[in-house]
Amino acid sequence: MIERRLENVRLVSHNAHKRMVMCLQGNVGSDVEKRHKKLPLTALSQSMLDGGSQLGDESLIGKMMEVCGEAESKLAFEQSQHEVQLERDILEPLNQLAEVDIPNLLKQRKHLAKLVLDFDSVKARYQQATKAYPSAANAQAMAAKVDTIKEEMDEAQNKMEICKDQLAADMYNFSSKEGEYACYYVLLVEAQAEYHRRALASIESVLPSIQSQQDKWTEKPAFGTALEEHLKRTSREIALPLEACIMMLLETGMQEEGLFRIAAGASKLKKLKAALDCSTSQLEEFYSDPHAVAGALKSYLRELPEPLMTYQLYEEWIQASNISDPDKRLQALWVVCDMLPKANKTNFRYLVKFLAKLALESDVNKMTASNIAIVLGPNLLWARTEGSLAEMAATTSVHVVSIIELIINHASWFFPEDVDFNVSGMFAMPGCPGTPDSESGTIDRRRPGSQGSLESDTSRKDRYKSHPRNYRHDSNSTVVSASYVVASESITVKADSLRPELGAV
The missing domain is CATH 1.10.555.10 (Rho GTPase activation protein)
Known part of the structure; x- marks a missing residue:
């Protein structure tokens, strides 16, 4: 029962460790700087920077490749730090558990089983020699043999007890640390959350600059733009x-x-x-x-x-x-x-x-x-x-x-x-x-409420409501006179060739 549970824990820990390693994109075991150089994001960043340099600042694509390439480089650095932390705080302890600690317990368990068999074997020999001792022809020689076997039995029993105590101590230690082992998975999620927060902060720190440079670029489509x-x-x-x-x-x-x-x-x-x-x-x-x-x-x-x-x-x-x-x-x-x-x-x-x-x-x-x-x-x-x-x-x-x-x-x-x-x-x-x-006549007046006036919009609108324009039109005449009242000023508009059908539009 115990062996089966230990083996299950070892197996799932081994599989989890294996899958986590597969998620890493840098070289396992390398430091931050070396890992950063080998990340795919770093390669992408370098490619974008090279492309931006090739296109030059005169191209919006080139400029955006340059600034976005720098952002990708920062993300790659955050990723390399994250992977080193994962390896140190989670992968190595999980590997220790799956490949060292639990296998050692299982080995001790097998060793104890062997010591028990050795003790049982010596014990059986000792019991057989004890039974044969009273009827032995050479009682002195048989007594010496019994004593030798007893010493072997006592030594085998001592080894068995020592191994049993050690195994029990290790098992108790493992049980007490199970909560600690379970925390590795919690640490994984927390580390990922912290990495994504740092990555998001890194992106957000450069996005305003990127957006600003993009907004300053005048070569944007006119069609469909406000x-x-x-x-x-x-x-x-x-x-x-x-x-x-x-x-x-x-x-x-x-x-x-x-x-x-x-x-x-x-x-x-x-x-x-x-x-x-x-x-x-x-x-x-x-x-x-x-x-x-x-x-x-x-x-x-x-x-x-x-x-x-x-x-x-x-x-x-x-x-x-x-x-x-x-x-x-x-x-x-x-x-x-x-x-x-x-x-x-x-x-x-x-x-x-x-x-x-x-x-x-x-x-x-x-x-x-x-x-x-x-x-x-x-x-x-x-x-x-x-x-x-x-x-x-x-x-x-x-x-x-x-x-x-x-x-x-x-x-x-x-x-x-x-x-x-x-x-x-x-x-x-x-x-x-x-x-x-089509009104090819002369127009000489200033309109009430026009945006060219220095007066406020409200005062212009109020004055317009109080003094609306009044047209006087003669269908038989081509001359139209319209009086506009602006404050105390009266302004006349004349259009010599205004369309005669104006009054019947």
Whole structure:
């Protein structure tokens, strides 16, 4: 029973030790430094460092390989320390138990069994000699033999008792240490927990630096990136895809029939989007394909995480478009437009001024403000509602199209300032820098509540509510006069060629 239990403990301890050794990745028995050099993580770290050095700091991949390679080296060092600790505090004691302590007990047990057999054999001889002594012919010789056998028996018994006492002491010692042996497995888990904590702390100490360097890298995709994040990362005022596409279209696409409506070749569009994602200004090959450029512009607007006209103002846009009175509808749309975040408003103004310029060529390109609004509007504003693209388009397209058409037709009224389309100076400037639209008259006034005012937003909104704009329109006249009350100042707006149908939009 005892032997079987000891053998089971020895066997399971041996198997556990064997499996633990298999988990080690360094050379068993080596110190921390030597083990560190042989770890697979160290080899990975060195490979990454070499790759980073080969690619250089000009490459984001190279830079990330370098800093991440250093992080892997730190992890390898933590692993080498962990493995040395495991070997010292757990593996060696388990090996001692399985290969030395328990085998010694089993050997003592077998030795005691042999001594017992020896004692029984001598004892049987002694009893036989004692029985034969009274009838022996040579009593003196028999007595001497009996005494010799008795001495052998006493010596065998003494050895047996000594071995039995030693075995009993060792067994008691083993039983008293069983709790200590069991603790080796607890120590294993605790050591692993401590190793992982140190490894996690090592990674977390370098992650901010890695993330910071990655965030500073400007060559990040523009498509699918939030507008403000892209502008901040690139230190731009107008999103690169927006400026690049518009500059190319101003150069070669203004008279292209069906612009934004006719689909571009998929491969060319994919190539252009990839080029824009790399922030390159080498786009000469795409000037000859305006439809691919227009497609890339539409794709950029659609892939924004939030529409250019924002989720936050979605309800305000829709409510403004539902106003029946055409003049009040324009006023309401202007108010909502002025509520756009600065980056969104700047880029929206840039786009609208271009679309108004494009609509001037509608006799040639067939893209009236209405047609432009139909194909481009759903890419500028959509609901946050979950569902398919078709469902989303169905719920918003009618309202959005009417909003965009109105804003394009009255672009100079919404945005009276001229726009320099070549904002960054990266692109060749088209022949005509001006930005006329369908309101080609003169506009000389300052708007209430505009972001250019130095007054607070709250005071501007309150004053607007107190003194709304009032339009006076004569359907038979091409002159519209609108008075705006700003504090005590009255400002008159005149547009000599404003569309006569303004009052019936």
